[in-house]
Amino acid sequence: MAQSLQLFTAPNGSFSSVTHSGNTHAHLPSSKLSFSTPPNSFALSLRPSTSSLPRRHVSTADWSPTSIEVDAVTEAELRENGFRSTRRTKLVCTVGPATCGFEQLEALAVGGMNVARINMCHGTREWHREVIQRVRRLNDDKGFAVAIMMDTEGSEIHMGDLGGASSAKAEDGEIWTFSVRAFDSTLPEHTVNVNYEGFAEDVKVGDELLVDGGMVRFEVIGKIGPDVKCLCTDPGLLLPRANLTFWRNGSLVRERNSMLPTISSKDWLDIDFGIAEGVDFIAISFVKSAEVIHHLRSYIAARSPNSDVALIAKIESIDSLKNLEEIIQASDAAMVARGDLGAQIPLEQVPSAQQRIVELCRQLNKPVIVASQLLESMIEYPTPTRAEVADVSEAVKQGADALMLSGESAMGQYPEKALAVLRSVSLRIERWWREQKYHETIEHPSIGTSFSENISEEICNSAAKMANNLEVDALFVYTKTGCMASLLSRCRPDCPIFAFTTTPSVRRRLNLQWGLIPFRLSFSDDMESNLNKTFSLLKARNLIKSGDLVIAVSDMFQSIQVMNVP
Ligand SMILES: Nc1ncnc2c1ncn2[C@@H]1O[C@H](COP(=O)(O)OP(=O)(O)OP(=O)(O)O)[C@@H](O)[C@H]1O
């Protein structure tokens, strides 16, 4: 027996009462919205069981069991562990020399990578194109749905590429030269290039120079034309294109370099490349204001009107924290880029900044990624530190949509092990979170800007709440744009959310969001036939069974239906 709550809207957009077998209607004060209710129930109306429905809208072609696509790893996980134990937190892996081969990428996909990130700071476009093609091939040949994120270089100050060396060791007490000179042949010993031309003018003797937010430290001891002489005070490994910041009297110096554009001329070329390659996400480094996101969005719309690439604002600068709300509003998602953020604000402020960013994203319904140094020690060692595990747990507890590996997967010794740690810690903390019934305490402010958006939001809030109270097995959402799926994910319900969408790119994009299991499925505006078709296809693949309790919502038809799988 299926039960449903339906909100009817007239085709012209105005709301009208709909009579449903002679019901009474509960009128809302400010509108003509009506709930159709049979005499002996409130809000929930009894509907015929879906199994007895005629299948007249469904063509035989549509019934082919192969016409539903879900990624192979999730499918196996669902079968093995059941709905309850599927992982809700999504995983992003930075692809680098350690993981760029087809087999290595496949191992990451099997290990649960939902999104592959390529960092345009490193490597050539040709190198990145090959990685993109391999991920695509993996998706096509092996049934994965790994999305691709391209991360821009941005124009903050960073070192050059160390003349081809993969790293260089700076020892305590050594004198190194940071130079803005263009070297035509090999770099002299203990010399690194700096990309920002004003560097030698802006720094002062006595300034502290931090590489990668303090992984290596130098003190500026002299300036000779384009060369800045520095004494190493905290030894460590210099990595190609590492970020540089300089500090004076305990504060970050942001002189003329604060005028550097967020999107450099090289970034624009990389963005053109990303659009041409059809990447799913572009992550913009060192965003300072909402302006740049709007600017990029209109550029993409003009250049590629059919592109639906999503824009991720990387929060990694003081300005991005100042303008946080407007930036997140303007973006499709955000990343807590703790690497550079920790170089711009005191380290002890990073955890509270992370919490604030995650909370705001959750409220504004924007997916949020927590990134950098989650398992840093696993670049070299096969097991994480206890502190790293606690850090990962905290991000999962905060309800971040996704966790990201950087060096651990790009150039570490144990990429797959690092991914396995993210996976197992996420699963464990999510279970604990459900046991504690934290979902019951979530209240989000309303974010809809139109009446219709408000209805969608209320439907999703109610559906999630019902799903928790009734302990249903899964929420089903039929969504063309992904919006309703996202609203359900925002509620962080107790059960997984099966998101059915017609478009492959929407499906890949939903891969970044908490708790969503995106399926590609062609569906119609007729919910009964959609449900019948879905049940049949999922049963054929052993993903659901008769008797499972499901709540379904859709963005074509404003209703909540509760039913047992026939
Ligand atoms: N495509 C690549 N080619 C070579 N090395 C890479 C590549 N991608 C990443 N790496 C290496 O992995 C390390 C970590 O990668 P990641 O992309 O997270 O850099 P990051 O400096 O933390 O990020 P960002 O530059 O965006 O702040 C880099 O410092 C670099 O040494």
Ligand SMILES: CC(=O)C(=O)O
């Ligand atoms: C990911 C990134 O850009 C950072 O942490 O700085």
Ligand SMILES: [K+]
């Ligand atoms: K970057």
Ligand SMILES: [Mg+2]
């Ligand atoms: Mg960064």
